[in-house]
Amino acid sequence: MPIPSRFEQLALPHQEAAFSLAFWLLNSRADAEDVVQEAFLRAFRAFDGFRGEDIRPWLFAIVRNAAYRTLNNRQRTANVISLDAAFHRREGDTGTPLDVAAEGPSVEDALIRKAERDLVRLALAELPTAFREVVVLREIEGLSYREISEITGTAVGTVMSRLSRGRLLLRRALARKTGKDCSHAL
Amino acid sequence: MPCDRHAHLLSAYLDRELPDDEHEALARHIADCPDCATLVSDLRQTSSAVAGLGREPMPEGLSQRLRQSLEQASDASAPSPSQRPVPALSAAIVPRHWTASALMRQAAVLVFACLLSALATWWFVTGSARDTLLARDLLSAHLRSLQQESPIQVASSDAHTVKPWFAGKVDFSPEVRDLAAQGYPLLGGRLDTIAGRRVGALVYKRRLHLINVFAWASDAPDTPPTLTMRNGYNLLSWIRGGVVYTAVSDLDGDELKQLSQML
Structure with missing residues (x-):
């Protein structure tokens, strides 16, 4: 077993986050896998130029750039919706949704939770990319506005307004999907 | 929609990304x-x-594939000991490359040293000559302005008319103040x-004396006013805020210094 390089020590711990980010930008697991492979190779080659303390924003920016290149190649830069993203069954899940209920309190509860989760996934997948990326970086990766602005190459104020707009759009989409009253929605 | 003014801030409020005072003000409003x-x-x-x-x-096996491709990449860029060329070959190649x-x-060092000495010589020879050339040019410009019908293109005693007039015409913004009250209209x-x-x-x-204050941009640091005389005229130069100023006049040197202090 070869000794891992400094790059591997710093970057490999972020592979799950990198894959998740690429997935949410591309709405496709297959494309996300290609993008993560490409991004890690690019990051490895550019590692001599890395001078920061925290590798995460730097690495994520490379992942993001690779994802956008793929998006551009696909000729559909925004609003990529794929049912793969919305209703993809996680590897851990097996068989029919009914199996999930085996340990749960009731079949009905488990079904409702799964349905709600799928709705959130679909709503997020339908969000325009510019909003989706800040929402994912904030909600799923828990990054600060400053870190997000570094990754997306935008001003902190832009991150703030996109995040605000993205959440409002999501809220409205979820209200519509669940059929809740949204009379006071924006 | 309620409270247009706040709606876009609520999201940043939730993330605690607003400055403390704004956060508290918004918290009071929300209450x-x-x-x-x-x-x-x-x-x-x-x-x-x-x-x-x-x-x-992550998909199953991606982690393993990532590691493999990184190993391959690092092998390609820096051969591991097992993959290095045999000693005889490496002895033949490595020193030549090093040499x-x-x-x-x-x-490169030699070329750099030559350049540096040439530059220093040029600086030494032309430095003093350049200063006198500049002074001569400034004085000519001053005299030229006296011969013309009017020494000014924008006539105004209002600093807020003169200063914006320069915008777009020169690559810097000079200090413009009306000093009529101090006797320098x-x-x-x-x-x-x-x-x-x-x-x-x-x-x-200043009374009957005309003063031209020339100004141009410079990267040089701030310097206090220095007075020189040329053909009976006084030239006072200083640098402030990335702008070189030179006041030229037949006015007394001390009075010229007063002007520079007020500008």
Whole structure:
């Protein structure tokens, strides 16, 4: 077993986050896998130029750039919706949704939770990319506005307004999907 | 929609990304405003619903594939000991490579040293000559302005008319003040050319003496005023805020210094 390089020590711990980010930008697991492979190779080659303390924003920016290149190649830069993203069954899940209920309190509860989760996934997948990326970086990766602005190459104020707009759009989409009253929605 | 003014801030409020004073002010507002309070709680729910999705899990085997491709890449860029060429070959190759790069480095140092000495010589020879040339140019410009019908292109005693007039005409913004109260009324401004370069000129008056204050941009640090005399005229130069100023007049040197202090 070869000794891992400094790059591997710093970057490999972020592979799950990198894959998740690429997935949410591309709405496709297959494309996300290609993008993560490409991004890690690019990051490895550019590692001599890395001078920061925290590798995460730097690495994520490379992942993001690779994802956008793929998006551009696909000729559909925004609003990529794929049912793969919305209703993809996680590897851990097996068989029919009914199996999930085996340990749960009731079949009905488990079904409702799964349905709600799928709705959130679909709503997020339908969000325009510019909003989706800040929402994912904030909600799923828990990054600060400053870190997000570094990754997306935008001003902190832009991150703030996109995040605000993205959440409002999501809220409205979820209200519509669940059929809740949204009379006071924006 | 309720509270237009706050809606876009509520999201940053939830993330605690607002400055402390804004955060507290908004917190007080939310306590009093049921609409904003509802929106905040909706946003919080939305936020935790997305956070609850968690990361998309990696496909099986991707981690292994990543490691492999990185190993291959690092093998390609820096051969591991087992893959290095046999000793005899490496002895033949490595020193030659080393010698070539060392020679290049030495050559670069030599070229650099030559350049540096040439530059220093040029600086030494032309430095003093350049200053006198500049002074002569400034004086000529001053005399030229006296011969013309009017020494100014924009006639105004209002600093707020003269200063904006320079915008877009020169690549810097000179200090413009009307000093009529101090006995140095501002007549106006003009563009001039000194040493082939476009400069701004502010024209002041002191009794019957006309004063041209030439100004141009410079990277040099601030320096206090220094007075020189040429053909009976006084030239006072100083640098402030990245702008070189030179006041030229037949006015007494001390009075010229007073002007420079007030500008």
